[in-house]
Amino acid sequence: MSNDYAPIWGTVYDTTLSFCEGHGTISLASNCQPRIEPEAVFGMKSMPVPDASLDDLFNAIEWVAPGFEIVQSHLPDWKFKASDSVADGGLHAHLLVGRRVPMGTIATCASEFNDLLAATPVSLMKSDQIIDKGCGANVLGSPLRALHQFLAELRQCPGAPDIVQGDVITTGTWTDAWPVKPGECWTGAFGMPLSQLEVEFR
Secondary structure (H helix, E strand, O other): OEOOOOEOOOOOOHHHEEEOOOEEEEOOOOOOOOEEEEEEEEEEOOOOOOOOOHHHHHHHEEEEEEEEEEEOOOOHHHOOOHHHHHHOHHHEEEEEEOOOEEHHHOOOOHHHHHHHHHHOEEEEEEOOEEEEEEEHHHOOOOHHHHHHHHHHHHOOOOOOOOOOOOOEEEOOOOOOOEEOOOOOEEEEEEOOOOOOEEEEEO
């Protein structure tokens, strides 16, 4: 996820990552003040080269998918400073990844893919009610540019692990983060090239 100016990040663990083909279920039992964020998720096929350009980064990505990141805050009423969010693990609680689309079926170059994903819309719905709308451009201009900026920031942090083959990276919310609770069903109606994603909370 990201704020208005630069990315912040936290670790996604095997225990907080799940995949589905369009409909998933997540338990909120261990989450604190959970909220939902519709996002674009990337799967990496290789480590990006040093000083990677957007085209280099595009060529290092294997797939893109719609995703829901469930974020949480251990501070009352979600009131915190930027440093608090970093200390709170980047606010990450769970990441649900929907249908993965191979990059080669979407675009032939970074500029084409960047413009396409920036213009991709999403409607976030609880049951049949539209709660919020957004698009890929809400994430630092586009999810690809958000990933590019994250890569540059990451490589300036001494001792930080680099992006490698097999990594799954989410790139920031396209809408506001909305509170969720058990018993609710939410849908992210993403436009092409992404697909609809549904989640049921327990």
